[in-house]
Amino acid sequence: MIKAILIFNNHGKPRLIRFYQYFAEDMQQQIIRETFHLVSKRDDNVCNFLEGGSLIGGSDYKLIYRHYATLYFVFCVDSSESELGILDLIQVSTIYIFMTVFVETLDKCFENVCELDLIFHMDKVHYILQEVVMGGMVLETNMNEIVAQVELQNRMEKSEGGLSAAPARAVSAVKNMNLPEIPRNINIGDINIKVPNLSPF
């Protein structure tokens, strides 16, 4: 089971958090901080599994993460009880593949996803995630299927007029004008990093 999915940037700012187990808000923030602390001090060329850490479920969980340009994608996965230890790492490897699916799906839905997409469309990212993971279990791994479902739902939203109708958009466009420059160039070029050897999925 996946206990939590966290996405934060290189500075530890959360971009998406999804807990599949209840934690109070302050605890959630503490988990994010600790996880960031653990993950950020690791080199890029070391393995993507992390043991230890004390917050979610004590030592009974593993962190599996990937670092894409400015973003860390972290999954907290429980390792099963010791007598069933056989199973935990299988979990690990499957999640690993699955993460790639998630990131690639994001990429498809946002057309070259970058951090800004995640910043401004947190809700959309959640909706995509919901098609991939449900209640801590992997729902779908077929990327085309995920993208199709997400698009169908977006189309439905559009047909309903969306959340903010045209006038609101116009206003926000105006507001947008006198903002300090938004860094548009943080595009993650290498988001399509192929996972070596864990290919056919």
Added chain:
Amino acid sequence: MALKMVKGSIDRIFDKNLQDLVRGVRSHREDEAKYISSCIDEIKQELKQDNIAVKANAVCKLTYLQMLGYDISWAAFNIVEVMSSSKFTYKRIGYLAASQCFHDGTDVIMLTTNQIRKDLSSPNQYDTGVALTGLSCFVTPDLARDLANDIMTLMSHTKPYIRKKAVLIMYKVFLKYPESLRPAFPRLKEKLDDPDPGVQSAAVNVICELARRNPRNYLSLAPLFFKLMTSSTNNWVLIKIIKLFGALTPLEPRLGKKLIEPLTNLIHSTSAMSLLYECVNTVIAVLISLSSGMPNHSASIQLCVQKLRILIEDSDQNLKYLGLLAMSKILKTHPKSVQSHKDLVLQCLDDKDESIRLRALDLLYGMVSKKNLMEIVKKLMVHVDKAEGTTYRDELLTKIIDICSQSNYQYITNFEWYISILVELTRLEGTRHGHLIASQMLDVAVRVKAIRGFAVVQMATLLDNTTLLAGSGQHKSICEVLYAAAWICGEFSEHLEDPVHTLEAMLRPKVATLPGHIQAIYIQNAAKLFAAVLNGQQGTPDCQTMQESSQLLIDRLPLFVQSADLEVQERASCILQLVKFIQKLQHKEVEVGEEVTALFAGELNPVAPKAQKKVPVPDGLDLDAWINEPPSESESEDEKPVAVFAEEELRHARPHHTEVDEKELARRREARKQEQANNPFYIKASPTSQKGYQDSTGVEHIPVVQIDLSVPLKVPGMSTSDKYLKLEEERRQRERKERGKKEKKKKKKREKRSGMGRRHDSGPESEEDIAPAHMVDIVTEEMPENALSSDDDEKDPNDPYRALDVDLDKPLADSEKLPVRAHRPTNILKSPADDGEVQEVPKEPKKKSKKEKRDKEEERKKSKEEKQRRKHHHEARKGPEGGPPTGEPIQSSYNAELEPALPTAAPVEASDPDFWLSSTLLSSKSQETTEATPGPIPEKAADVGPGSEPENTKSSKHKKKKQKKDKEKEEKKRKKQHGHSGDREGEESVQNGTLEEEPLPPMSNYSLLAENSYVKMVCDIQGNLQNGSQVVVSIIFENKSTSFLKSMEFNVLDSLNSKLQRPEGSGPHDGLTVPFQLPPGVSNEARFIFSVQSIVMPQRLKGTLTFIVKADDSSTHEKLDFKLHFTCSSYLITTPCYSDTFAKLLESADLKGTSVRLQEVSLPFHHLLAKICFHHHFSVVERIDSCASLYSRSIQGHHVCLLVKYAHQTVTIDAKCDESSLLGNVLEEIKKTFSQS
């Protein structure tokens, strides 16, 4: 209204949307909190508006703020409002917010039940999908209970998108509402065969997750999964299944054997690393389960290890990591095959990645042997020195200790070396594991007698070394070592070279900076040392040393008397008084050495850590009972004065201690010695009363105690472990030479060794050649007498998965039905006529119906359930809007007995795990399969009398009990609603009638087929529902002889109409091998499938069983002829039918009728019905007094309807069927049944 709308949209222009909020937060970096609080105020305003779009926007922003750590639970009600919007856009926002912040404690959750139910049944699949997704995050026990049935219905939704979500969420429902597992499981199982891969994978996912926690309950699914594994191409599903098998194999070794081959094939063929990895993992699990006494699978192990090596050598760090992880699993059972890769592991220790180093460390644990322990530890010590970062260093430290101390110090040949290692480890700065080192030192010193001398010397050096003291301020942990050092020096002071010096070291003023508990130990052991000094000096003319040391104590102890730590203070003042007293005696030149030593006399034995727990509670002792009357609440007020009084008395009592008479003292000492003997680390206390111990003798003639060091080398100063490595090598070489020369001497030595050490017989043979440097006696730990041998680890009672540990094969009881809202129109009666809808039936467990036809009692129960259901419907109808009647959950639409057969397309054999497993293992397993025969029977051969097998008896017993309970309930209800029962069918009357009737006699459908002096065959013939032209014959072979029966071959002479199904490639006259052998007295069941073309006529087939009787000295070939009788009844299958469908059937013109009359039947009517139902596979549709209608269906779909009337010992059966010859034959058979009895 219109104006309001306009106003609303104008307002919205000025609302921020999510993007604006994000932008705002980003542009207010300095005063983010302030900005957000102003935003929250705005949001609060927005939430107050009526416009749902505004609210949804506000909730959307709240979701963002929640991510930043703001509590949004105050808006829970607004979230519910947004959830209930009819627009998908808003609904989605609402559910997202709910899934982020709702939890079990959110009270508005209970308001959502109806809304969620509405969304679940929404015609828009995405409404349903969103509701399911949201629910998966915040499902509570209440929601799970109320919605379980709705979700279960969704599992058969037409859209795979909904199906897969519904299947997946069931796991959450199970966790929150474990009662739903059993009713839902059959449906879940069906989903394994879903045409949509997504649904299939979800079902696999859920079952894997369930099986992970309670694998035993899912063993019966193994054949199904095996089929999936060999047929599926979806890697994801494959991985899950393979993973599941990994959990199952430890429970069923036969499964493992079956798996090895396909798995190895997969390993060879797959290109996906993940799959390869999972396969290797499961193969490892299989090998572990097979590791005992099975044919050698070294090829598979080699393959695994070889593949893993490739992974570890890969440049990808992740693969390296996983490879090491898997390697450590092989290590547990096949250490040798891993040990050959030691180079690789050691190499990984140098990896830059900490995760990998840690994994490699884990592996090292299992790689050590007596030969290489020193070498490996040396390498680790180098790493300890190099390691940067305390966490990794601490990890190394614990690993070193783990490695050395594993399995009772099995691999340590030289304990001097180990002590030196421990001493070296104390030099680590900032380690957290001082306590661990200390406990190792204590453990070794207490348990390895021969090492004590060496240990004491080392510990004395440690005590003398001030660096540890100096560090005590910052690195608290490492000074724990001093605790051990002080204790060892004190306790084994006879080994000390210079006790006075050590005594001095222990009383340095700096000691006062140590933590209290260590100071206390220091003082206590200073006293011990003092005793040793006194004792040592006794007999020598010069008593200056003694006086000096007493003076030393008197000088230094006052510092500790002032200590803030109570323990230290108390001990110091006690000992100070004692020493003062002794000094007085010394001045009088009285010998006190012996007496003072007697204070600390007694040998310490190590006690097993669990010893205390294992002491059995004596009979008659109730630990929970109050010893005194429990204090009443009013007493609390009285307590104060009592306490004061007690305190006063204590104060008075103290001086009296000195006057306690000597006998009493001796007795106490004795008791204390006894107590100490059981406690290895007991710190010997010296009560103040010892002061009064005056039995002193002269101080002269103090004998000099010889310090007996068994250590060959005395190492002055701090030891270094490295030289032991060299020494050890030299020693081994020497020994090897010696061994070559003097065989005899070695033998002697060995004998001696085995006399002393109890543990050296462990370890592989090659290592036994390495003799330990010391004749080490590792004292085994003490256990209390008659200790309980149970070694079970207590399970956590709060484990949520425990509740899911239920037997899934047991039939479902009434009380287990999922609660269903009564007004839901799901209760359309299903009957065999509308087969197509069977899939839609919410929750009828197949297992149940299968078992139900097993015997008549079940039948009764069934109708009872039916009755209950109807009752509920009546009640529901009465009630306003169908609110559930209070108290009891309403029974669901009892869609009644689904067809008994499995809906799977799997052949009969495949659906039965034991048969499936045994079919591959023809040899040597018969015993086991016999035990397992109850397995196959519930699957197909449903009608076995309770007497014939244990499981059945048990279950029927269980049922009887339940029935009794139900009876009472039932009776009450009956009275209540008798008036309403008439409008539907008179079934209640059946029920009422049955209740009073006596139990039914046991019945068995197995009839004797043939018998001779060797073997007895009984058989049962059943139609196969999945295949209209198949009949399954289950034959139980019983070995009646005292010899072994083997090579049994079953053959039947086919007729035109009926043929035995033989495996492909065999000729039409070949026999079938019975897939087991029979030891004497054992019986086992085998199944054979026959294909029949026409089922309207009974058939007789001639057959032969040939077998070899194997006696001790000879074996003979024997045969047994039999005639297999396919009656028409055996083509019938118990199928439930509802009265309205039944009436329709009878009205239709295509049924032809006939009737038969049975004279002089003396059975009670319900027995008669039971017999017909049981032997001829009918089910009662309804019964009124002594008149009943019965229904059954043939495997080819013929309807058979009976109307049975009973009057004056005469039974009239009017029957209708669409095939008259079939009907005629069935009636003949019924007639025969009754004429026989």
